Amino acid sequence: MSEPDRPAQGAGVDAVLAVDSGGSGLRAVLAGRGGTGAPLASGTAVRTGPGGIDPGHMMEQLVPMVRELTARTGGTGRLGAVAIGAAGMATLGDALRAELPGALQKEFGTRRVALAADAVTAYVGALGSRPGxxxxxxxxxxxxxxxxxxxxxxxxxxxxxxxxxxxxxxxxxxxxxxxxxxxxxxxxxxxxxxxxxxxxxxxxxxxxxxxxxxxxxxxxxxxxxxxxxxxxxxxxxxxxxxxxxxxxxxxxxxxxxxxxxxxxxxxxxxxxxxxxxxxxxxxxxxxxxxxxxxxxxVPAAGDPLAGSVRIAVDLADDRLALPRDGRMLYVEPGQAPAA
Missing domain, CATH: 3.30.420.40 (ATPase, nucleotide binding domain)
Known part of the structure; x- marks a missing residue:
């Protein structure tokens, strides 16, 4: 099993959710103990308004996507971690950072949430967690x-x-x-x-x-x-x-x-x-x-969605070692970096 495809750990947790949000819509995938499943795509870009990227519109798309992905695997829908990479997160992500972690916890029972700029997920997909x-x-x-x-x-x-x-x-x-x-x-x-x-x-x-x-x-x-x-x-x-x-x-x-x-x-x-x-x-x-x-x-190992998978898995395993600065990679407070 390749490094980004390592299963999420944690008793009672079915999977982690990885999301890539860009101009052509959302792509979402679940990674669990059996590996990484096939992704779903929404085909509709998340709206951007006066407050930046709209967290409500993102959830409107994510909830049915996660339900379908969960139904495919026979899981319960409880997520060990969520990692979302989004275009514009660094400059337009204030509303997402303020509202999305709570919405994800309420809907999917996860307290482990990472919100990343799409450049970060592209980096992690390509190089993982090494300098470069x-x-x-x-x-x-x-x-x-x-x-x-x-x-x-x-x-x-x-x-x-x-x-x-x-x-x-x-x-x-x-x-x-x-x-x-x-x-x-x-x-x-x-x-x-x-x-x-x-x-x-x-x-x-x-x-x-x-x-x-x-x-x-x-x-x-x-x-x-x-x-x-x-x-x-x-x-x-x-x-x-x-x-x-x-x-x-x-x-x-x-x-x-x-x-x-x-x-x-x-x-x-x-x-x-x-x-x-x-x-x-x-x-x-x-x-x-x-x-x-x-x-x-070196050749890029994977795409931005693979980067989101890697971030979600590492977050679930308490070993996310990437730098955090609030805009490029925001992790819900309480999740300390790995030692």
Whole structure:
């Protein structure tokens, strides 16, 4: 049985509940003495209002999901621990921290509750409870590191202020190079211009298509594979190659800033951007070797839901040793860190 799949302990307790809450909805799974079951997905994102993430709406979805999961296993519904990883927890989680532990205790009889930022569950899913850094690179980009004393968050500031090296960053840089070629300015790429026109239509209409959108980051990121394609074709478009090399440098910078300055440091990379492949990953390996020479790059062991499972199991077993700071990883008062 793999480490994140260890069963929860404790007499009379059926299982622990692990939850991953994000923009596409909730995923929930029970882990018990027989291992980790199949997850359920809600398909509905938890509402965010003036008070932040809505704990009532989360419970409305969780209660029937847990009942169904419990029915599958023949359990009683009593939970030894609950771990919830949620996007926006660090900045929008005040109501969850105030109300959710009590609601979970009332409904499922558990006093052991951990509420984590999704970056934390991504970290734990990838690396477990050891020092290092995890870079989650998709449409956006955020890095999280720990020396097991505190958390170090890097970037994740959105496509206007940061997310450097992300899919949105690469796509925007590629479209800028396309428009430079359209204008006849230096730094342009006719290859990227051709790809942009084929994908989005006339270059002169690009501003009107992107600026009014509410999903600008995803729209920009949709062009990142075209940049990678331009870097692959023929001898490789020089501008596209340079964009991906610069993106790799930004990703390595985030890893370096998040990684503990001394001692062991494993670095794991996660996220859809990695599917771009060698045009990005080749320069990234070089950039990591240069900027974080003391780190060891390792594959991510699991996803954020696996991280929630690991946190819930360790909490139930009284051996959760991860740093707690109230926002990144909140544990219901009374649950002391493991010695």
């Amino acid at each position: 850094a995890v870079v989650a690179a998709g449409t956006g980009l955020i890095a999280l590191g720990t020396d097991l004393e505190s958390w170090r968050r890097v970037d994740g500031w959105g496509h206007l202020l940061g997310d450097c090296g992300s899919g949105a960053w690469i796509g925007r840089a590629g479209l800028e190079a396309a428009l430079r070629a359209f204008d006849g300015r230096r730094g342009g790429s006719t290859v990227l211009l051709e790809r942009a026109v084929r994908m989005f239509g006339p270059a002169s209409e690009l501003p009107g298509k992107v600026y009014p959108r509410t999903d600008r980051p995803a729209w920009l990121a949709s062009f990142a594979p075209e940049v990678a394609g331009a870097a692959r074709e023929g001898g490789g478009d020089d501008v596209a190659v340079g964009i991906l090399r610069a993106a790799a440098g930004h990703i390595a910078e985030a890893a370096a800033a998040a990684c503990p300055a001394t001692g062991p440091c494993d670095v794991a990379l996660t996220g859809g951007l990695l599917q771009i492949g060698e045009p990005l990953m080749g320069p990234l390996r070089d950039a990591l070797a240069e900027q974080v020479p003391h780190a060891r790059q």
